[in-house]
Each structure stands twice: as structure tokens, then as C-alpha cells.
Amino acid sequence: MKLFLASSLVVSSLFSAEVVEVQKRFESSQKCKVCHRRIVEEWSKSWHAKSHFENDEYFRKTLEYVSRKTRKSLNAVKVQCATCHNPRISVTKTDIDYEIAAVMGLTSDDDPVNKAVNSKAISEGINCVVCHNIDKIHDEYDKSKRGINRVEWTPSGVMTGPYKDAKSPYHKVVSHEFMNTNPNKLCFVCHANDRSVYGLVFTDMESEYIGKKTCVSCHMGPKHKDVAATFKMYNGKAKMRMVRKHGFVGAHTPSLWKDALELELKRQKDKLLIKIKNPQPHNIPSGFGSREILVEVVYKKGSTTVGQKTLSLTRHYIRRHKKVGIAHLAVKQSKDTSIKAHGEKIVRLPLVNGAESVEVTLYYRLVNDEVRTLLDLKEQIWSKKNFIVKSSLDLR
Ligand code: HEC
Ligand code: HEC
Ligand code: HEC
Ligand code: HEC
Ligand code: HEC
Known part of the structure; x- marks a missing residue:
């Protein structure tokens, strides 16, 4: 037996x-x-x-x-x-x-x-x-x-x-x-x-x-x-x-995003250099696929906005027959735009005519627009922008 x-x-x-x-x-x-x-x-x-x-x-x-x-x-x-x-x-x-x-x-x-x-x-x-x-x-x-x-x-x-x-x-x-x-x-x-x-x-x-x-x-x-x-x-x-605490706090806790990444701005001739540094030991965004870092750039003359741009650092997934998809059904994924563990990423943008200063803010979102729409997610947490860090530069 x-x-x-x-x-x-x-x-x-x-x-x-x-x-x-x-x-x-x-x-x-x-x-x-x-x-x-x-x-x-x-x-x-x-x-x-x-x-x-x-x-x-x-x-x-x-x-x-x-x-x-x-x-x-x-x-x-x-x-x-x-x-x-x-x-x-x-x-x-x-x-x-x-x-x-x-x-x-x-x-x-x-x-x-x-x-x-x-x-x-x-x-x-x-x-x-x-x-x-x-x-x-x-x-x-x-x-x-x-x-x-x-x-x-x-x-x-x-x-x-x-x-x-x-x-x-x-x-x-x-x-x-x-x-x-x-x-x-x-x-x-x-x-x-x-x-x-x-x-x-x-x-x-x-x-x-x-x-x-x-x-x-x-x-x-x-x-x-x-x-x-x-x-x-x-x-x-x-x-x-x-x-230790058993909170396993992470991406869903907005307060934790504060200063999770570092930001440095520089002017190089007619370009704005945005350097994003990741002091954490794993990539950000990491973990689950459609997480997103938003880079919001606002150019100003005095206190008036003269230019604006938002970049999205996220992953896109292609399912069969070349359709837009989600990570779990992907046969292919777009280039990895995450900021590597202990690494950095530099984004170059053209300056805007007449701008005297620029302000850059980083936010984190749990799910990007594409997948939120595809799955029809209703709860507010998925679209909420969580503040990470902000910096500004005088361009005069
Ligand atoms: C995701 C895994 C995970 C889950 C879920 C989890 N624990 Fe733990 N637990 C750990 C780890 C890891 C440690 C050791 C932490 C350390 O001391 O470094 C730990 C430690 C403990 C300890 C020792 C004291 C302490 O706080 O370090 C107790 C008691 C305990 N857990 C009870 C529980 C109970 C009760 C639950 C359910 C409510 C639970 N754990 C859920 C991973 C987990
Ligand atoms: C009647 C009280 C009691 C209940 C109920 C109880 N525990 Fe415990 N548990 C203890 C005691 C006492 C310790 C030892 C604490 C110490 O040594 O500091 C302990 C220790 C632990 C540890 C740490 C063990 C180690 O070797 O590090 C874990 C994990 C744990 N319990 C999990 C649980 C889980 C999960 C439950 C529920 C399913 C549970 N306990 C229910 C009394 C209890
Ligand atoms: C030096 C601190 C640190 C260590 C060590 C660390 N993390 Fe993180 N982790 C962070 C920070 C900061 C964030 C971003 C803010 C947040 O989610 O808390 C993060 C985010 C995450 C996320 C969400 C990622 C996303 O993009 O949605 C997961 C999952 C995670 N960590 C798991 C882990 C696991 C698993 C380990 C170990 C293999 C680990 N972390 C080690 C600091 C750390
Ligand atoms: C049994 C599988 C399993 C193990 C083991 C496990 N995790 Fe997780 N963890 C998950 C899953 C699944 C989720 C996503 C849950 C969700 O969002 O519904 C998650 C989510 C998380 C998050 C994100 C929380 C947030 O708010 O975004 C963190 C941080 C995390 N885990 C840390 C840890 C750490 C640290 C350990 C080791 C002590 C660990 N996990 C062990 C499966 C696991
Ligand atoms: C290898 C283990 C593993 C398997 C298998 C797995 N997951 Fe997960 N899943 C995780 C972990 C770990 C996380 C947390 C990652 C993070 O938060 O960055 C997670 C997170 C998620 C999230 C994000 C949840 C949130 O609250 O943001 C979704 C959605 C998800 N998984 C769907 C699925 C589906 C659907 C399947 C089956 C087709 C699946 N997972 C199978 C490990 C797994």
C-alpha cells in the first residue's frame, strides 16, 4: 500500500x-x-x-x-x-x-x-x-x-x-x-x-x-x-x-511613487535634455506589462504656457493577426522603454521658440490608455496619475 x-x-x-x-x-x-x-x-x-x-x-x-x-x-x-x-x-x-x-x-x-x-x-x-x-x-x-x-x-x-x-x-x-x-x-x-x-x-x-x-x-x-x-x-x-511590515506596498500606493525616480534637466544648444534616473534595483516601469511613466513637459514665457508635450514610456503588445493586444496574448512587444535597474534614460526634445523656462513632471499610471480602453476598465485607480518628481530649468 x-x-x-x-x-x-x-x-x-x-x-x-x-x-x-x-x-x-x-x-x-x-x-x-x-x-x-x-x-x-x-x-x-x-x-x-x-x-x-x-x-x-x-x-x-x-x-x-x-x-x-x-x-x-x-x-x-x-x-x-x-x-x-x-x-x-x-x-x-x-x-x-x-x-x-x-x-x-x-x-x-x-x-x-x-x-x-x-x-x-x-x-x-x-x-x-x-x-x-x-x-x-x-x-x-x-x-x-x-x-x-x-x-x-x-x-x-x-x-x-x-x-x-x-x-x-x-x-x-x-x-x-x-x-x-x-x-x-x-x-x-x-x-x-x-x-x-x-x-x-x-x-x-x-x-x-x-x-x-x-x-x-x-x-x-x-x-x-x-x-x-x-x-x-x-x-x-x-x-x-x-x-517587518506585511503591507507589500507597491505600485498601487500613490505616496510611494514620490521620488521613486530622479530627474535632471539640461539645455544643449537647441535641445532640452531630460535625464531620468532609476535608483531602484529593478526596472521601472517593471512588473506587469502595460504600466506607464508619463513625462509632461511645459514651456513657459513668464507665467504663460507657450508649448506643451507629453511622452509616454510604456509597452505595446501585438497579438495574432497584428492586432493591438494585451501582454497575456502577445506574440510580439514594442521596444522596452523602461528605465533600467540602477540605470538612466535620456530624452531629447526640441526647444520652443520664445520659451523662457521649462517644467518637467513625471507621473506613473497603472494602465496605459490603450489597454484601459481595450478592457474597458472603469475604476479610477487605473487611470490616476501618481506624482513622482518635478523639475524646472531657466532657458534664458
Ligand atoms: C508574499 C509572502 C507573504 C505573505 C502573503 C505573508 N507573509 Fe508573513 N512573512 C513573509 C516574509 C518574507 C517574512 C520574513 C520577513 C523578514 O523578517 O525579513 C514573514 C514573516 C512573518 C512572521 C514573523 C514576524 C515578522 O513579521 O517578520 C509572521 C508571524 C508572519 N509572517 C505571519 C504571516 C501571516 C499571519 C500572514 C497572513 C495575514 C502572512 N504572514 C502573510 C512573507 C509573507
Ligand atoms: C493561538 C495563537 C496563534 C495562532 C491562532 C496562530 N499563531 Fe502563528 N505563532 C504563534 C506564536 C506564539 C508564534 C511564535 C512567535 C515567536 O516565537 O516570537 C507564532 C509564529 C508564527 C510564524 C513564524 C514562525 C517562525 O518559525 O518564524 C508564522 C509564519 C506564523 N506563526 C503563521 C501563522 C498563521 C499563518 C496563522 C493562521 C493560519 C497562525 N500563525 C495562527 C501563535 C499563533
Ligand atoms: C531599494 C528599494 C527597492 C527594492 C530592494 C525593491 N523594490 Fe520594488 N519598487 C521600489 C520602488 C521605489 C518602486 C516604485 C514605487 C512603488 O511601487 O512602490 C517599486 C516598484 C515595484 C513594483 C511595481 C512595478 C511597476 O512598474 O508597476 C513591483 C511589482 C516590485 N517593486 C517588486 C519588487 C520585487 C519582487 C523586488 C525584489 C526582487 C523589489 N521590488 C525590490 C523599490 C524597491
Ligand atoms: C504566490 C505568488 C507570489 C509570491 C510568492 C509573491 N508575490 Fe508579490 N504579487 C503577486 C501577484 C499575483 C501580485 C499582483 C496582485 C494584484 O495586483 O492583484 C503581486 C503584487 C506585488 C506587489 C505590488 C503591490 C502593488 O501595490 O502594486 C509587490 C510590491 C509585491 N507583490 C512584492 C512581493 C514580495 C516582496 C514578495 C516576496 C516576499 C512577493 N511579492 C511574493 C504574486 C506573488
Ligand atoms: C508567473 C506568475 C504569474 C502568472 C502565471 C500570472 N500572473 Fe498576473 N501577475 C503576476 C505578478 C507577480 C503580478 C504583479 C506584477 C506587478 O504589479 O508589477 C501580476 C499582475 C497581474 C495584473 C495586474 C494587476 C493589477 O492590479 O495591476 C494582471 C491584470 C494580471 N496579472 C493578469 C494575469 C492573467 C490574466 C494571468 C493568466 C493568463 C496571469 N496574470 C498569470 C504573476 C503572474
Whole structure:
């Protein structure tokens, strides 16, 4: 019996990621709140907590668009994207039988695929039992294997964490280097090698990354003293620890964009030189495909505007039959206009006759005009201009 079990495990892991069921008492972050309230509250405001399709309009509409254009059922696409957006899903692959049944409207609520996609268990997106139940990260696997296909899970109820000496009354603990000395390895499980359905890689933080700085040092903030759990575990006391914040703050937080890039203006004969520097260890805009940096240039004579120009640094995607598309359906992409990690970009513009001064402002937008229109995104956050930096130059 043992032998049979062992061999069937190997077989299943050859063909699709291995699923380990999460017991009800660990499934939701609400279960962790009694002892880890601060962390649960911080995490619940993060975009990891919004990575489920119900909670992110851009993600949901992209799923629908991919399903329409590839003529695949919506649930099959949801399973595909769950690889990174919802890795605790209980079904990791769909087959042709499901597609046929779905097209004919013959699948019921009891179908394992439908059940998996609609399960409450995955409604929290990337929650505690995603990161803290990762037991092993297979960096020896092919680069294209990400999320669910790159990891092994701990048995339900075993939490991986940074401390070697932690004890908890609610769960077992185990310590791993990717929670402590090498956390980038954890982030790269998903923040790397994101590709279109045709295999075109449109974002890869791992290959563009420069230096040894950890993602968590910026996106979870510096280490500071606090308790990791309020439960009085150690001789009637909670232990003081070095901890970080679980906000995973990033592109959706406008205040963070302030000064994320640097700006230098210079006049060179009849040209204006705009130098944009990126002090961060990854490209900007980076990450997901249709992000955009806007460069707004205003020429002035006294206080009157005598000329204006807006440049867009973004990516455009071509799908099949040369149509405008989105990253996930791309067969081709336009030139990379992002500002490289620790790099700089120089834009040259002609001066405007009579202008006495020029003012340049950089903004960031989550989604460019093209893709916002294509997907008909309604929420305001996608079009909002987030201020980065401003500079002016006297031209007299
Ligand atoms: C995206 C991955 C990720 C998610 C999601 C996540 N954590 Fe963490 N967690 C980490 C990392 C990385 C560390 C180690 C940070 C460090 O100290 O450098 C950590 C540390 C911790 C610690 C140790 C104390 C501390 O703050 O460093 C606890 C406890 C913890 N997490 C609980 C939780 C709980 C509860 C949730 C769900 C509300 C959660 N985590 C969600 C990645 C994650
Ligand atoms: C009854 C209280 C309690 C509950 C409920 C609880 N924990 Fe903990 N947890 C603790 C204690 C106590 C520690 C140890 C803290 C320390 O050593 O500083 C801990 C430590 C951790 C650590 C760090 C482990 C390490 O080795 O670094 C993680 C991660 C963690 N818990 C995750 C969770 C998650 C996720 C949940 C919800 C599914 C949860 N905990 C529910 C009490 C609890
Ligand atoms: C299981 C896959 C997975 C892992 C592991 C993971 N992330 Fe993410 N992360 C995502 C996805 C998916 C999103 C996009 C969610 C959305 O916008 O709906 C995201 C979004 C983010 C954002 C953007 C937030 C914003 O407001 O724009 C930051 C920053 C981030 N992650 C940092 C990290 C860091 C740091 C780690 C490592 C400690 C990490 N992530 C680990 C999948 C993951
Ligand atoms: C030195 C600080 C720093 C480090 C280290 C760092 N980032 Fe960032 N990151 C930023 C800043 C600043 C921005 C732009 C403002 C924002 O989104 O917070 C950013 C933006 C992002 C974005 C949104 C990008 C976009 O164009 O939409 C993601 C995703 C992200 N970082 C993930 C990561 C991951 C994953 C790592 C580690 C591999 C990492 N970051 C390391 C500072 C850092
Ligand atoms: C390799 C892991 C991975 C896979 C597979 C994946 N994503 Fe993502 N996705 C990410 C990460 C990481 C981010 C966050 C990047 C950032 O913010 O810069 C993200 C962000 C997004 C965003 C932007 C969300 C926002 O709030 O701005 C959309 C839309 C999206 N993904 C759609 C999809 C769709 C549709 C699929 C399936 C066809 C998919 N993703 C599959 C990793 C993945």
C-alpha cells in the first residue's frame, strides 16, 4: 500500500503541481488574527490580498478577455492564472473533456474545476498559507515553471518562518532561508518570467535585478522591534522580535511613487535634455506589462504656457493577426522603454521658440490608455496619475 501511494505521488507531480489540502483551521487569515492581529491587518490592505479575480477589476477583465480571444472557458483560464494569483487552488490543470463540457454548458457546480475556482478557500488570494506553507522552492526547475509549479507545500498546519526558535500552540513551525537570509528566492517564485499564452516573456524581475538588496527591505519596510505573535508563549510573555511590515506596498500606493525616480534637466544648444534616473534595483516601469511613466513637459514665457508635450514610456503588445493586444496574448512587444535597474534614460526634445523656462513632471499610471480602453476598465485607480518628481530649468 505504501509503495503504491509513493508511486502515485510521483506520477501526479510529473504531470501537474501537487496539491496539499489546507485544513479549515488554517485556510483563512481570520484564523490567525487572535495571535497575529497586526500582521493580518497589514496584509489585508496589500494587493496580495486582492489578487483574487473578484477583488481586482484589471485582473478579472484580463481573464475574461483572454478567455474570449483564445476561446477557452473562463474557468480554464482562471485555473491557468491561479498558478501565481491563487496558488492554493485544488485543481491545477484542465483538460479537453472539461472544455467540451464547458462549451456545451454541461458542467455542474459539482465539477471539481468549478468547485475549485469558486471555492471560498482561495478567495483571499495570496494569503498567509501561500507564503508560509512553502516548504521547498525548486530553483533547479526550468525558468518557465512559476508559482504553484515551482514549490512544494508543507503538510497543513506547518508554518515556515524566519525564526529558528519559535514555538506556537496553534501550529507547527519550521525555519527556511527563503524566509530569512534569502527572501528574494520567495518573491521570484512569482515575480519572474511572467509570459503570454504564446510564451513571450513580458516581465522578469529576476533577470533584470541588480545587487543583493532584498525585496522585503523596501516592500515590507525595515526591520524593527515588535512581537511576532501577541500570544504569551514564553514564560507568560510574548517575545520581542525583529519584524517587518506585511503591507507589500507597491505600485498601487500613490505616496510611494514620490521620488521613486530622479530627474535632471539640461539645455544643449537647441535641445532640452531630460535625464531620468532609476535608483531602484529593478526596472521601472517593471512588473506587469502595460504600466506607464508619463513625462509632461511645459514651456513657459513668464507665467504663460507657450508649448506643451507629453511622452509616454510604456509597452505595446501585438497579438495574432497584428492586432493591438494585451501582454497575456502577445506574440510580439514594442521596444522596452523602461528605465533600467540602477540605470538612466535620456530624452531629447526640441526647444520652443520664445520659451523662457521649462517644467518637467513625471507621473506613473497603472494602465496605459490603450489597454484601459481595450478592457474597458472603469475604476479610477487605473487611470490616476501618481506624482513622482518635478523639475524646472531657466532657458534664458
Ligand atoms: C508574499 C509572502 C507573504 C505573505 C502573503 C505573508 N507573509 Fe508573513 N512573512 C513573509 C516574509 C518574507 C517574512 C520574513 C520577513 C523578514 O523578517 O525579513 C514573514 C514573516 C512573518 C512572521 C514573523 C514576524 C515578522 O513579521 O517578520 C509572521 C508571524 C508572519 N509572517 C505571519 C504571516 C501571516 C499571519 C500572514 C497572513 C495575514 C502572512 N504572514 C502573510 C512573507 C509573507
Ligand atoms: C493561538 C495563537 C496563534 C495562532 C491562532 C496562530 N499563531 Fe502563528 N505563532 C504563534 C506564536 C506564539 C508564534 C511564535 C512567535 C515567536 O516565537 O516570537 C507564532 C509564529 C508564527 C510564524 C513564524 C514562525 C517562525 O518559525 O518564524 C508564522 C509564519 C506564523 N506563526 C503563521 C501563522 C498563521 C499563518 C496563522 C493562521 C493560519 C497562525 N500563525 C495562527 C501563535 C499563533
Ligand atoms: C504566490 C505568488 C507570489 C509570491 C510568492 C509573491 N508575490 Fe508579490 N504579487 C503577486 C501577484 C499575483 C501580485 C499582483 C496582485 C494584484 O495586483 O492583484 C503581486 C503584487 C506585488 C506587489 C505590488 C503591490 C502593488 O501595490 O502594486 C509587490 C510590491 C509585491 N507583490 C512584492 C512581493 C514580495 C516582496 C514578495 C516576496 C516576499 C512577493 N511579492 C511574493 C504574486 C506573488
Ligand atoms: C531599494 C528599494 C527597492 C527594492 C530592494 C525593491 N523594490 Fe520594488 N519598487 C521600489 C520602488 C521605489 C518602486 C516604485 C514605487 C512603488 O511601487 O512602490 C517599486 C516598484 C515595484 C513594483 C511595481 C512595478 C511597476 O512598474 O508597476 C513591483 C511589482 C516590485 N517593486 C517588486 C519588487 C520585487 C519582487 C523586488 C525584489 C526582487 C523589489 N521590488 C525590490 C523599490 C524597491
Ligand atoms: C508567473 C506568475 C504569474 C502568472 C502565471 C500570472 N500572473 Fe498576473 N501577475 C503576476 C505578478 C507577480 C503580478 C504583479 C506584477 C506587478 O504589479 O508589477 C501580476 C499582475 C497581474 C495584473 C495586474 C494587476 C493589477 O492590479 O495591476 C494582471 C491584470 C494580471 N496579472 C493578469 C494575469 C492573467 C490574466 C494571468 C493568466 C493568463 C496571469 N496574470 C498569470 C504573476 C503572474
